[in-house]
């Protein structure tokens with residue numbers, strides 16, 4: 001008997017383009033969301049977009065409230081949950097980078113309330129995904145969370161954000177190459193469930209971004225358009241998979257470990273990009289495609305070395321040799337790299 005079943009939870013409205021922040025109210029009303037809007041944001045995104053979202057709802061007769069968060073932690077999620085309960089929020093809007101959006105989708109999930117994603121930077125592919133990423137002690141959780149009912153991605157705002165945030169988003173997408181390779185490996189070796197559809201979509205998204213690298217340029221709003229569409233597509237791949245597997249392999253484990261050892265050193269996307277150069281080397285050897293990964297990152301101006309991440313050699317080696325411990329996710333790192341092998345991989349690829 002065929003007894004498989006799956007839920008693919010996707011946004012209903014994905015609104016992308018110049019000035020679309022002013023259509024946030026329309027995108028929400030079309031969903032028939034009711035009650036008090038709660039805007040969850042971090043300091044700069046609040047100034048850049050949060051106040052304008054609040055004004056829209058206030059002018060339309062809603063009674064919006066807001067809360068500022070700063071870090072991706074379970075404490076921050078709890079503070080949003082408590083605040084939402086105190087003010088009797090009807091639905092939540094996450095306005096900001098990856099951390100603010102992750103916190104909002106996890107709080108919305110706990111509360112059983114609708115969630116709307118309003119990215120202010122094209123820096124990560126959590127814009128659409130139904131996953132939240134939270135560090136806790138020695139580990140990093142990938143938590144099932146409320147996927148957005150609507151996404152409002154204003155390319156005017158995304159283009160005005162610091163350029164490094166956009167190159168971080170590109171690198172988060174380029175890392176899909178190695179994430180899919182790790183996923184296929186885990187499927188073959190450990191019988192981890194694999195979705196051909198999600199894997200193909202994730203890989204195609206990375207390929208399209210790399211093919212369009214010439215059009216991804218500072219001060220060009222079309223760049224934000226290309227990158228945000230790729231970020232949406234990657235998030236859809238995660239929703240189809242029901243996990244972050246299509247977009248998170250060993251290169252992400254390396255980055256998560258860096259977050260523990262050298263917190264705040266570099267952006268998530270930049271870290272996973274550098275990680276992908278080394279894990280592609282591990283997959284395909286010295287003559288393999290790690291140079292293609294490195295060149296694709298370099299073409300869009302993302303870091304390709306530890307120095308560009310502002311991370312020293314020893315930290316890279318420590319992160320490489322311990323990355324397999326952070327999560328129960330089988331990857332090319334297997335049960336761990338020896339120090340000698342880590343030095344070899346980081347040196348041959350020019351990361352250190």
Ligand SMILES: NC(=O)c1ccc[n+]([C@@H]2O[C@H](COP(=O)([O-])OP(=O)(O)OC[C@H]3O[C@@H](n4cnc5c(N)ncnc54)[C@H](O)[C@@H]3O)[C@@H](O)[C@H]2O)c1
Nearest residue numbers: 044097098099120121123124125126129131132133161268
């Ligand atoms: N849930 C998922 O599927 C998923 C996917 C990718 C990344 N992530 C998570 O997202 C986080 C990384 O996202 P991030 O790189 O956006 O980090 P972040 O949320 O810390 O944002 C980086 C900085 O950019 C600022 N910023 C955002 N928009 C700005 C703007 N318009 N102008 C000026 N500054 C602006 C933020 O306030 C913050 O200080 C990590 O925690 C990562 O694990 C989650």
Ligand SMILES: O=P(O)(O)OC[C@@H](O)CO
Nearest residue numbers: 125133142244247248252
């Ligand atoms: O599940 P994690 O490893 O947090 O990955 C999510 C996201 O960063 C993928 O780009």
Ligand SMILES: [Zn+2]
Nearest residue numbers: 125172268272
């Ligand atoms: Zn990522």
